[in-house]
Amino acid sequence: MAVQKLPLAKALNESLRKALETDPKVLIMGEDVGKLGGVFRVTDGLQKDFGEERVIDTPLAESGIVGTAIGLALRGYRPVVEIQFDGFVFPAYDQIVTQLAKMHARSLGTVKLPIVVRIPYGGGIGAVEHHSESPEALFAHVAGLKVVSPSNSSDAYWMLQQAIQSDDPVIFFEPKRRYWDKGEVDPDAIPGELHKARTARVGADITLAAYGPMVKVCLEAAAAAAEEGKSVEVLDLRSVSPFDFDAIQASVEKTRRLVVVHEAPVFFGSGAEIAARITERCFYHLEAPVLRVGGYHAPYPPARLEEEYLPGLDRVLDAVDRALAY
Amino acid sequence: MAVQKLPLAKALNESLRKALETDPKVLIMGEDVGKLGGVFRVTDGLQKDFGEERVIDTPLAESGIVGTAIGLALRGYRPVVEIQFDGFVFPAYDQIVTQLAKMHARSLGTVKLPIVVRIPYGGGIGAVEHHSESPEALFAHVAGLKVVSPSNSSDAYWMLQQAIQSDDPVIFFEPKRRYWDKGEVDPDAIPGELHKARTARVGADITLAAYGPMVKVCLEAAAAAAEEGKSVEVLDLRSVSPFDFDAIQASVEKTRRLVVVHEAPVFFGSGAEIAARITERCFYHLEAPVLRVGGYHAPYPPARLEEEYLPGLDRVLDAVDRALAY
Amino acid sequence: MTVESTAARKPRRSSGTSSTTSTTGSKTGGAKRAARTKKPETAQDQSRTEPPLVQLLTPEGERVQHPDYDVDLSPEELRGLYRDMVMTRRFDGEATALQRQGELGLWASLLGQEAAQIGSGRALRDDDYVFPTYREHGVAWCRGVDPTNLLGMFRGVNNGGWDPNSNNFQLYTIVIGSQTLHATGYAMGVAKDGTDSAVIAYFGDGASSQGDVAESFTFSAVYNAPVVFFCQNNQWAISEPTEKQTRVPLYQRAQGYGFPGVRVDGNDVLACLAVTRWALERARRGEGPTLVEAFTYRMGAHTTSDDPTRYRTDDERAAWEAKDPILRLRRHLEAQGHADEAWFAQVEEESEALGRRVREAVRAMPDPDHTAIFENVYADGHALVDEERAQFAAYQASFADGEVK
Amino acid sequence: MTVESTAARKPRRSSGTSSTTSTTGSKTGGAKRAARTKKPETAQDQSRTEPPLVQLLTPEGERVQHPDYDVDLSPEELRGLYRDMVMTRRFDGEATALQRQGELGLWASLLGQEAAQIGSGRALRDDDYVFPTYREHGVAWCRGVDPTNLLGMFRGVNNGGWDPNSNNFQLYTIVIGSQTLHATGYAMGVAKDGTDSAVIAYFGDGASSQGDVAESFTFSAVYNAPVVFFCQNNQWAISEPTEKQTRVPLYQRAQGYGFPGVRVDGNDVLACLAVTRWALERARRGEGPTLVEAFTYRMGAHTTSDDPTRYRTDDERAAWEAKDPILRLRRHLEAQGHADEAWFAQVEEESEALGRRVREAVRAMPDPDHTAIFENVYADGHALVDEERAQFAAYQASFADGEVK
């Protein structure tokens, strides 16, 4: 593969292809990942090229998918599991939190479970119930799991490579409404570390921290704010567990103001953890409380309300203004 | 029942008995809740007195327990479900977050699911894996659920009454290591509101906020601190979803310092949400960042390490000292 | 004691042999050597061993007898079933069209499954209770749910737009399999109440693999709950054929849980009616659960988002077209002289009127009020929701002149 | 086509009739009228219809033949099985004693299940892989896992104290049923690797109700995975008798998933060996999964925390005592002249030595280092864990003189 502009979904597809080519132990498992190539075509063409033994259409049972992936990992395989939509990961939640997350510790380090659970997540595509949720906090709270989310094609490609190479279970949240956004992927680049944040835009007055689908919104907000003379720094956090608190701290020590943006409900969400920790780390630096922009404490609404529910440009700018007003 | 000093578990038992007596639609369901009376004897004697039709030993399948409870609620029953231990709620997690939490909203308010899910939670009893966890954050993040936890016998009795009367699903976390602690229960008292905090000890210099098993530790810490001349206020939060932020705010506006204490891991835990919101509400009042004392980002450790893992008197006092040092 | 299942000694595919299933260009095929000896069966082998279906009406419209199941319907009742199927198909077609026109975000068509749904739906009594998936538009029709109500969720104005208790028809359930447990619990409640109502739970061949479905079998058997599990095996779960879910016919699943399973011709409305009625009667008599597998076919795409050309052939669809549920009843009505051209034309007209009504109703369907986000999250209220609702209102009000929100 | 299960027309209990099951002082019995007509069967009826077990050794020690299953063991092999069972029972008894002495926090005794575990455990090859519950001390013994390793978790010094790959014996799994999926996945991997190893998954009668177990049946059948599901039906899941989990014998469950199920006398070590060996051979030959139900009895409490007097009678236990697995093999060895008093005494002595060794090892087992909390949470490290470890160390160091921590 040469340097190419690829949609995010295609970047993931190329990344999976490379993993299948490189390591015979890599397997793809999930519902409709075979001939159909997944409902988002992320696994398009892979079963055709690597066969049904490596790209496996599973029975419709998420607990079974993750549970058997654990068994395959115990046998030396590296399964990459696809959950069809965010809202369908919960039947597998028990296997993920009680088995996948804890088996390495339970075995005193003798067992490793290099499993990636890919979850297309978030809203903005006009879908029906259970197809637009952002459950990352429910995994980040659980020790033993790593949680990441790329925001662009290059990260999609590389972070998935790194997640597959990781000996820890990684919950890989894919920003489904960005699947069609194109970005450059350089297969020969030297990627950044999986769990490090990236400064997506340099600024001086305030920091916006986001990951996955919200990075684009934050960059747009920063551009809009710039027109009003406000210099906004945007951090693409990339990793939720662990968070790169050092990077956030460094930025906040410079800008002295922080707004965290995510689609997931604010209550017990990522913003809470970041606000709590950064306030502790930067107590004397902060000119304003860390503000949070995110989903409401309500089920994800029907499609015709999602524009009101999702944090958009204006809600982010509103928070920026409120933070700057302190 | 007259005014009595009862162990917390017995207060719950009396509360269930009263509910069964008062409302023929109340059912008890769970594993071993019948003849055995539950592994903690919280349902002791109830099947004998109310019969197998109302106190139901279920097959060993937590998803099935919650799922059939939903069906029974749709038929007009008010099931009180027992999950045997915290770590065994996860097979039911899908039914809880995608069905129990959302059906009222999904039905535009036409369907009500008055179900109580009782979960003995937390550590400190020297148990094996999966028997000592504190997963409340995983439920509080999910809209549609209410989450409460009593700290003493009187609250155990009354809050369970109120939870059963509530038309919303309530996740009722019982502090299992306090089951044997005795406290007065007055069956004719007028109980406080289910989701309001209670000032367990009045103080002036700093606020400790806790719920469930940690309230006792905080009270002990406050007593110890008093000997050193520090006046510590202790809030028993009682409810996690919703939190009584008004009560915390009022206390913090007075004491200007806050430490949140819980057994659950700190990362993405209750303390994060409280710290974030109270810092926003009380930005100019706080003399110190809100500090958090809780579990580490690690699986609950084997019994011989739990004393080190659990927030104890000394760790709470350490946080008090750190907060006061600002 | 040993029980041998029909498939026990004939594995459908031997996972140890590398190239049996992946025919095209396997680059790095997983298995290194073929230690396992059994040859996998082909799809042909499988269909040869398919068990016979309960059938009362052949694809040609001929009425046949079955030793165990029967119905005796008046011409009017037969015409009623025909009308139900036509109306349902017309409604379904209109919804598909509305999706293409952008009026709906998505549609899950029941095309081809009319007999399974009308047959089972018409077996129900008013006091029975239905737990559907997301595709039971025909059953909803039988229950008297206004078809336009079904569209709210697909249009994106709500997540289910009717009161389940108005028609004893629960909301559509998207997370597959979940509703089988709700049905079981409801049936446990019916039994506790001492009434002789019954409950029916719909689910698909794909859903049959979910743990929840197995648990509902266990609970219903142990509590002897009056519930009928009605599995529409439409051969596909999105792109996965039924053989990805089971290696023996699905109706046999029930046996291991201690209740009977029946496979019925799902394109035969009379057989579906007869078998469902029998199963419901068992439930009413206190004989517990039954599994009915309606062997049918999803003629359309999984939903309007799906592209079935990627995974199945036209031949297959064509073969099933010959078994069309509506056509066969029409042939029967014609052969028996139960209906004439005028009557068929009138039903056609009625169905067109339904199409128009649905079209108009959908186009007129208002978007929900923005604050609906915060409504009905809780029955008894929640302080945080109140706080967020107020913040939201204030924020929206800040765009006073109807600007961007 | 219809399949009638054995229980299909005989509900075990009719939930509609209010007072059938709650005999004592029902105050406000749920059901208002008895609309359902069937009389529930009593426990007696049920036991009368229990299917016969595969048995090769009667409780009296008599060797009997079975048409389908057989083993041909040398006297030495027979003595080996006896020794295994005695050693296991002695170890188990010692652990129970150690719990009473406060050396262990908890113990889950296998008393009564020695034949099921040793018979199945000795059927395994070294390259096979075992997925146990928390009670498979006898199987662990067969795998060569040092018995003292099993005690770490019950003492509270770790959550599983051995490397699963050293003996192809996975860690104990407490969340019931989960491990059946791991076993299935592992078996899928074995098949992919093209070797003829097999996998065995243990679980209990209670666990059989978990959705995960059903899903493991589905996956193993669909992928034809070389796995044996070994269910020890010890009649109880804590306080719940098996009838709370199923209304037909558990081995029949397999049938509905397309693979064979067998019920074996779980107190007959020869039968357990023969049937498990047969099932493992099926797996090796690429014939897929098998369910073995070992019909046995939990002679002790569920765990040392349990009080079985609350829910079961001494009579029941006494009846099972007559079927003791060790006694019957001893009778056989004696009758056949395969072993003399001296030999039995020597085994007894060996077992006493094991008891002593275990006792001493447990007492000498050190508490884990405090920082073990932070070890092995991740294989590749995690910034937050590093941060918390450092904070913890600093905090502990602040109590410099070994004060309270």
Ligand SMILES: Cc1ncc(C[n+]2csc(CCOP(=O)(O)OP(=O)(O)O)c2C)c(N)n1
């Ligand atoms: C738990 C869960 N996993 C995945 C999905 C996504 N999904 C929706 S429908 C479907 C296929 C269901 O097939 P089947 O049960 O046969 O019903 P059919 O659509 O054929 O009527 C899948 C995988 C879901 N809705 N729920």
Ligand SMILES: Cc1ncc(C[n+]2csc(CCOP(=O)(O)OP(=O)(O)O)c2C)c(N)n1
């Ligand atoms: C998911 C889950 N729910 C509940 C428990 C608590 N629990 C531990 S053992 C047990 C009974 C299991 O019975 P069975 O499967 O028959 O095995 P046995 O103990 O009889 O060997 C229960 C309910 C658990 N460990 N896991």
Ligand SMILES: [Mg+2]
């Ligand atoms: Mg289907």
Ligand SMILES: [Mg+2]
């Ligand atoms: Mg048991």
